[in-house]
Amino acid sequence: MARITVTVNGADHTDEVEPRLLLAHYLRDKLRLTGTHIGCDTTNCGACTVLCDGLPVKSCTMFAVQADGREIITVEGLATGGQLQPIQQGFKEEHGLQCGFCTPGMMVAATALLERNPDPSEEEIRWALSGNVCRCTGYVNIVKAVRWAAQAMQEQAAPEEPATRQPATEQAATR
Amino acid sequence: MRDVGYLRVGDTAEALTAAARPGARLIAGGTELVNLLKERIEQPDLLVDISRLPLTDITVGPDGLHLGALARMSDVAAHPEVRSGYPAIAQALELSASPQLRNMATMGGNLMQRTRCPYFRADHDLPCNKRRPGSGCSAIDGDHRAAAIFGASESCVATHPSDLAVALVALDAQVRTTARTLPARDLHRLPGDQPHRDTVLDHGEMILGIDVPVSPPSAYLKVRERGSYEFALVSVAVAAETSGGVIRTARAALGGVAPKPWPLDVDLAGVPLRRDELRAAIAPAFAAARPLPGSEFKIELAQRAVVRALTKPIGLMGET
Structure with a gap:
């Protein structure tokens, strides 16, 4: 022992x-x-x-x-104080799971990706998740879920000015 | 999995003493060894954990690149100066395994990984001379699509799976161990009638690091049956200096075709970077190919891969 x-x-x-x-x-x-x-x-x-x-x-x-x-x-x-993290919310919003068995691994791997790269492209998401298999082959929605989380995290990080908030795409363009 | 002892060592001297014991096996990242234990391919008595030894250095200097044996695949692949000065190494690593494994696996462990031949890895008792010496080779008359076309023997047709090792041979690297320094191309051995021995290292001998001389531009091309997380059918690492569309010097090595990284021993100096001339120049190296019926396609595939690696720039993931 x-x-x-x-x-x-x-x-x-x-x-x-x-x-x-x-x-x-x-x-x-x-x-x-x-x-x-x-x-x-x-x-x-x-x-x-x-x-x-x-x-x-x-x-x-x-x-x-x-x-x-x-x-x-x-x-x-991942969740803190009973609050879902953006990645968890993203899987919910974008239906990033079917049977759900692969989901914990997908969310953990995606969390590390978003930590390192807050605005990943679809290709970067697929590459980062290439060691995770979804046997339901629900990859399209998994990628969408990660994108959803990335966008939500960027909106959270942006200054709180709800009245003048820009769409995420414009934020990206002016960064 | 059979029960096994465990000792984490604090320095190289302690590691050597422990590793010399019969039944001892070094463990670093464990991404290969854990599976070998699970599958009962290896059943050591003692795991000597070297993962906390200070051998994680990645140093680029005027004399080349130095990699500690315990540098992680992901760290080496992401290192800016490795990516710019030794792209074949960064590409070979980045195209290996999966992100989770690259975060654990080390340089030394990558070189020491064992074949993916389905009979060696099978979870039931099929003849395999590498796994059970003297039991025979199931691949020769069985599934041998992945088999070697060079350097195999009647005992074993397995290929070595490391991408890194192929890049190191093309870049003329040296491997430093606790007993010697040897060229990377001499680390792995041909099976002959002792296919259970993958490398020339002795029991208890430990890789300390890898030294790569300053390299001309290099690239690694991996051909496999899916775009990620798969071993190579064939791969090629090239390091070449060219001027005016003509090769001045070039060194290349092939993966997936032999029990060890297979140096492409042809002189390419003066050859124009055009398909037909390159095909003619490398053809003599393939005269020695001895494929099995199911692996014959690798001869054509490997030659096309060499031409492509020399003529098309290969981008690192995320930089294409």
């Missing part, structure tokens, strides 16, 4: 774990954070994507011991 301390969604957890325990199983079985899905268990599908020190990684392809001292964000860590 190995002792690990991992920060998950802002809270520190110290546990004795078997070295062969996958991070995905640690999150789901030990911490009961079952939002992180295990789709393929073969590193292909991306349903298990979490952020490790801010970067998307596949938690089924990482031992919990490797996360010792790291900061993990799971899909449960």
Whole structure:
């Protein structure tokens, strides 16, 4: 057994774990954070994507011991104070899910993209999500959902002047 | 997955001592090793975690590029001076795996990854000399679309999957280990009758870094069955100086065609950058090709890829 301390969604957890325990199983079985899905268990599908020190990684392809001292964000860590994050709102508004199984991984991977690139093109979104598989093949609406979130975040970041607010496209042109 | 011990080491000396134990296996990003353990392809007794060692440097200087063994794929691919001075390396990395894996996987681990031959990876007991020495090769009479056309043996026709390794060979890089420095082109070995050994490294030997000399303009072209997150059917890395539409110097290496990155050993100096002349100049290198019926298409595909890599500028993702 190995002792690990991992920060998950802002809270520190110290546990004795078997070295062969996958991070995905640690999150789901030990911490009961079952939002992180295990789709393929073969590193292909991306349903298990979490952020490790801010970067998307596949938690089924990482031992919990490797996360010792790291900061993990799971899909449960996206919303704050009961408020949906723009990416979550975007998936809702644009119907970015059908069966919903891939959705946690998609939203986590998209969160990292928007952190790095607040105004991604469709191509950049598709590239950033290329490690996430949607078996319903709902990619068109997933891309729209990420675009929706990007736009909402830019509007949030813009100065609050509702009376004179410009459409997002004009904001982009004058930036 | 079988139970396994775990030791995180704090320095290289400690790593060497631990890695020398029988049954020990180094782990860095783990993106390959975790799967090898899950699939019971490898069953080490001890994982020696080297991921916290200070070997993550990415340094560009007048003598070239230096990459620590633990530099992450995503960090190297995004490095501005790697992208401008060594684009074949940035492209090879960016076209590898998926974003999640590139955020974990390291330079050393990428070179040490194992073949994607479906029989090596199969979750049931099929003959595979690389996985179970002496059991035979299922690919020769089976599914061998992805098989090698160069350097294979009667024991094994598997190809090496690393994109990075192909770029390093074209750029004449050196690999530094705890025991020696060797050219990147000599790191991987041909299967012969010992296909279970992928590289020339000894048990417990650890890659410390990669040194790449200052490079002429370079590019990496990967041909695969979908646009992202797939291994190469064939790939080519080129590093070439040209003037007035004529090659002055060029070095090229192929991926997806051999058990190791396959240097294209033809002299291209003086060859005009035109399809017909290039095809004629590289043809001798393909005389040694020994495909299986299902992999014969790679001979034509690889030659077209070389021509395209030399004649068409290849953009980095997001900069095309």
